[in-house]
Amino acid sequence: MSHITSKSSPIVIVGAGVFGLSTALHLAERGYTNVKLLDKQAYNLSHYSYDKGCDAASADINKIIRSAYGSQFQYQELARDAMAKWKKWNDEIKTGKTVPAGFSTDSVLFVNNGCLTMTSGSEMDQFEKDTIQNMTKVGLRDTQLNLNVPSDVARARGGGFGFVADVFNINNKTALLDTRSGFVYADKACQFALAKVQKLGVELVLGGPKGTFAGLLQDASRTNGVLTADGKAHKAELTIMACGGWTPSLLTQLDNLCETTAGSVTMFQLPPNNKALWDRFAPENFPTWSHDIRRGKCGGLYGFARDPNGVVKIGYRGAKFTNPQIQADGTARSVPATRWTQEAIRQIPLTAARVIKAFIQEQLPELLDCEMNTRLCWYTDSYDNHFVIDFVPGTSGLMVATGGSGHGFKFLPNLGEHVVDKIENRQNDYLQYWKWRSLEINCIPDLDHTVLVRLPMEPCAPNNGPVAVNKKSCNPNAISGVRLELLGPPLPHVATLAGNEVWSECSSDHLLGQGKISGTKRVQNWEGNGHKLASCST
Ligand SMILES: Cc1cc2nc3c(=O)[nH]c(=O)nc-3n(C[C@H](O)[C@H](O)[C@H](O)COP(=O)(O)OP(=O)(O)OC[C@H]3O[C@@H](n4cnc5c(N)ncnc54)[C@H](O)[C@@H]3O)c2cc1C
Numbered sequence: 055m056s057h058i059t060s061k062s063s064p065i066v067i068v069g070a071g072v073f074g075l076s077t078a079l080h081l082a083e084r085g086y087t088n089v090k091l092l093d094k095q096a097y098n099l100s101h102y103s104y105d106k107g108c109d110a111a112s113a114d115i116n117k118i119i120r121s122a123y124g125s126q127f128q129y130q131e132l133a134r135d136a137m138a139k140w141k142k143w144n145d146e147i148k149t150g151k152t153v154p155a156g157f158s159t160d161s162v163l164f165v166n167n168g169c170l171t172m173t174s175g176s177e178m179d180q181f182e183k184d185t186i187q188n189m190t191k192v193g194l195r196d197t198q199l200n201l202n203v204p205s206d207v208a209r210a211r212g213g214g215f216g217f218v219a220d221v222f223n224i225n226n227k228t229a230l231l232d233t234r235s236g237f238v239y240a241d242k243a244c245q246f247a248l249a250k251v252q253k254l255g256v257e258l259v260l261g262g263p264k265g266t267f268a269g270l271l272q273d274a275s276r277t278n279g280v281l282t283a284d285g286k287a288h289k290a291e292l293t294i295m296a297c298g299g300w301t302p303s304l305l306t307q308l309d310n311l312c313e314t315t316a317g318s319v320t321m322f323q324l325p326p327n328n329k330a331l332w333d334r335f336a337p338e339n340f341p342t343w344s345h346d347i348r349r350g351k352c353g354g355l356y357g358f359a360r361d362p363n364g365v366v367k368i369g370y371r372g373a374k375f376t377n378p379q380i381q382a383d384g385t386a387r388s389v390p391a392t393r394w395t396q397e398a399i400r401q402i403p404l405t406a407a408r409v410i411k412a413f414i415q416e417q418l419p420e421l422l423d424c425e426m427n428t429r430l431c432w433y434t435d436s437y438d439n440h441f442v443i444d445f446v447p448g449t450s451g452l453m454v455a456t457g458g459s460g461h462g463f464k465f466l467p468n469l470g471e472h473v474v475d476k477i478e479n480r481q482n483d484y485l486q487y488w489k490w491r492s493l494e495i496n497c498i499p500d501l502d503h504t505v506l507v508r509l510p511m512e513p514c515a516p517n518n519g520p521v522a523v524n525k526k527s528c529n530p531n532a533i534s535g536v537r538l539e540l541l542g543p544p545l546p547h548v549a550t551l552a553g554n555e556v557w558s559e560c561s562s563d564h565l566l567g568q569g570k571i572s573g574t575k576r577v578q579n580w581e582g583n584g585h586k587l588a589s590c591s592t
Contacts, residue, residue, distance in 0.1 A: 056478045057445070058292050064088045066279055066290040068267045070097055070260065071112035072466045073441075073455040073473075074296035075247045080470030081477075082254035089256045090288060092280070096261025097248055101156065102241035104429065109392035111298050111431055112244050115321075115367055116358045117463040118342050120169045120235040122198070124181035127188050128484060132465060134192075139467035140164035140238065143246060154249035163243045167359060168215050168341040169235035170201070170222070173349065178228045181348055185230070194234070201229040218341045221334075222417055227345075237342045237358055243466055259288075267297065267304065270452070277452035292477065295446075296455040299390040299432030303381060305454060307446055310437075310492045312457050314388040315374040317431050318406030322424040324364035331420055335360035345413060347371070351405060355413050366421060368414070370406040371460060374435070390432035402428045435459045443473050443488040453477070457488070 058065070065086060067074045070093035078091045095113075100106035102113040119140060121133040144162050146152045153159060173179050178200075186198050199206040199215070207219050210231055218231050252258060259265045263283035271278040271287055279290035295305050299314040324331045333339060337359040346353025354372025361367075376388035391399045414421050434456050436442055442457035455473050462469070475482040 058477055061085050062087050063291040064090070064279070064289060065292045065294065066090045066092065066288050067294045067296055068092050068280060069296035069298060069301075070095070070244075070248065070258075071110045071296065071298045072244070072462050073298070073458065073469065074294070075112075075244060075251060076466050076468070076470035077294055077296060077455055077473040078251045078256045078470070079247055079254070080474045082251060082256050084474050087255065090259060090290070091251065091256050092259045092265050092267065092282065092288070094261070094266040096265070097244070098258060098260050102244040102248075104241075104393075107394050108241075109390065109394045109429075109432075111433060111458065112240060112463060112466075114240040114319075114431065115361050115365060116237045117240045117243075118169060118235070118344075118356060118358075119164060119238050119464045120232055120342075121189075122169070122171070122182075122185040122230075122232045122235065123188070125184040125188070127191070128487065129461070130185075130188050131192075132468065132484065134234075136465050136468045137164070137234065143243075143467060147246070152246065152250055152253070154245050157242070157246070161242065162239075163246060164236065164238050165337050165359075166234070166236040167337045168218050169232045170218050170341045170343040171230045171232070171347065172222060172224060172227045172343065172345045174227055174346055174353075176226070176228065178230060179348060182228070182230045185232075197233045199231040199233060201231055206231075215341075217339045221340055222343070231341070235342065236337075238463070238466075239361070240463060243463075247466055267295075272449060275450060277446075277449045290451070292451055292453065294453045294455055294473070298456065298458070299434050301434055301454065301456045303379075303387045303389050305446065306381075306383065306385070306387070307448070308442070308454070308456075309385065309387070311490070312434055312436050312442060313376065314390060315376050315433050315435050316390075316403075317433055317460070318370040318375075318402035318410075319429045319431050320368050320370075320402065320407075320410055321427045321429070322366045322368070322421045323426070324360055324366065324424060326364065332360065332364055334420070335364075335366050352409060355409060366424075368410055368421075369431075370402075370410055372409055373403075373405055374433075375403055375406075375430070390430075392430055392432070399430060400428065402430060433458065433460050437493045438491075440487040441469075442490065443476055443485065444490040445476075447490060 065081060065088060067078050067089065070091050074091060074093070078089055081089045095108050095110065097108065100108050102108050104113050104115070119137065121130050121137060123130040123133060140163060144164055147157060147161050147163070148159055150159050171182060173182070186195065189195055189198050196209070199210050201207055201210065201219050201224060210216055210219055210233070213233060215231060215233055222229070248258070259282070264286065266283035267280055268283045269281045270293065271281055271289065277293050279288045279293055281287055295301055297304055302308045302312045302314055324335060340359040342358055344356040347356060351372045354370055355368065356371070357368040358366065377391045378386040379389050380386050391397060393400050436457035436459050439459040439461070440457065441459070441462065443455050444453065446452045446454055453476070472482055472484050472488070476485055
């Protein structure tokens with residue numbers, strides 16, 4: 055039996071990132087007529103642009119679209135379904151069916167420029183071997199090309215992917231090209247989905263206090279909608295929380311299931327008059343790529359061709375960074391801190407900067423002289439990297455759709471189908487992976503986890519001074535098992551050095567007793583805003 059009484063019953067979705075957008079889209083496509091989508095961001099005006107104040111994970115210039123999923127056959131097939139839909143969306147634009155503001159019929163969302171997975175050493179990771187096996191199962195062996203093998207290089211050249219073989223030095227690396235993959239222009243994709251949602255009659259409440267969730271309307275047994283920051287009650291038979299990295303602090307039942315962690319993103323601006331460089335990094339000449347992506351702290355890199363503005367984006371995910379803040383109930387939960395949050399941050403952690411710089415020096419030295427901006431982009435990680443799409447225990451009428459765990463964007467066109475299946479209580483093989491669950495007490499997953507620390511003004515000296523942090527005993531609510539407590543003055547304390555905020559990082563090694571963090575000055579060289587990478591002294 056469906057969890058909702060009729061297709062005209064009121065449904066409120068909070069959060070218009072990938073999870074909320076896709077849910078709204080599929081509810082409307084299945085005939086639900088009373089759907090409201092709330093977001094604190096005025097996406098109808100800002101068009102999901104990070105530069106215009108949007109800091110959601112979904113609000114980005116580009117994201118990887120791949121169907122290679124190692125042994126996770128279920129996600130491979132979900133991604134193949136999504137890719138077919140991405141191509142349909144490209145067609146919808148081309149044929150003029152849906153052309154949002156600022157688009158033309160020449161605009162594209164999905165670009166199939168291939169995805170190259172590089173790993174150090176001479177042997178492919180098990181993930182890549184499993185991908186080949188699972189692609190073979192569905193008759194797609196030919197789409198996975200081993201660029202260390204001359205016959206596969208020849209096949210790449212014959213299939214229009216010869217450029218991929220020429221852009222990186224793959225001596226001492228394995229290199230597997232997935233010819234079905236590529237990237238999407240993420241902000242454009244969300245803008246496109248929002249336009250579709252609006253056309254289908256979903257009510258949008260976006261931006262400012264009127265779109266900002268302030269609390270749930272609840273009685274002893276039910277959730278009856280939400281209250282927004284302007285004091286308005288939005289009554290609903292079903293409320294769906296899809297607030298990305300903000301969800302774990304808004305819905306504290308997610309303790310022990312989801313945690314908000316930062317990824318580091320660098321954006322290199324190609325000089326406008328350097329045509330050779332613009333050509334080299336153009337999507338038709340340069341693939342989507344990753345390097346040592348599953349190999350811990352010294353790897354975890356991925357990158358893209360340039361965008362139409364000449365921006366080359368490179369991201370780091372080799373270590374997870376958190377920003378634990380004590381909340382009203384006394385529990386520390388990691389919350390997003392971005393250029394646009396009340397306490398703004400424009401830097402990335404030193405580890406991320408070092409790994410990116412080392413890769414660029416080796417493989418893409420042209421970028422060393424380009425102006426660079428940086429951002430932190432916040433993931434919502436579940437402890438097992440599966441999404442969380444289920445009803446929240448202890449109340450009725452409340453669902454959560456979150457836990458993107460770094461791989462949710464590619465499913466914008468089809469994720470919501472599964473959310474609606476959950477609402478309608480339909481048989482669906484994916485939902486078993488995404489059900490409500492929790493990490494067993496005392497079970498700590500093996501995550502390489504680093505904590506971002508805001509250095510207190512005193513007694514911390516700017517460089518090499520003692521850092522007033524210690525390791526709190528294992529918190530049963532913490533997915534990572536690592537939580538920080540600041541000694542001395544309570545949070546928030548942001549040190550200022552030469553007018554800039556100082557954030558640094560602390561690996562778990564440093565957390566036992568009084569630790570030392572060095573190199574805080576050098577972090578500043580990585581602050582966004584026109585600093586050149588070459589000038590970084592790390
Ligand atoms: C650096 C980075 C790189 C990634 N790369 C890829 C990739 O290459 N490929 C891929 O498939 N996936 C990728 N992902 C994952 C993907 O981006 C996410 O899984 C997905 O975008 C998450 O969508 P979401 O809707 O859960 O969250 P978000 O996009 O963060 O959206 C949450 C929304 O909730 C709103 N909100 C928050 N609080 C409130 C409130 N109080 N009131 C109202 N609204 C509120 C926010 O404004 C926001 O719009 C990446 C993620 C990151 C961080």
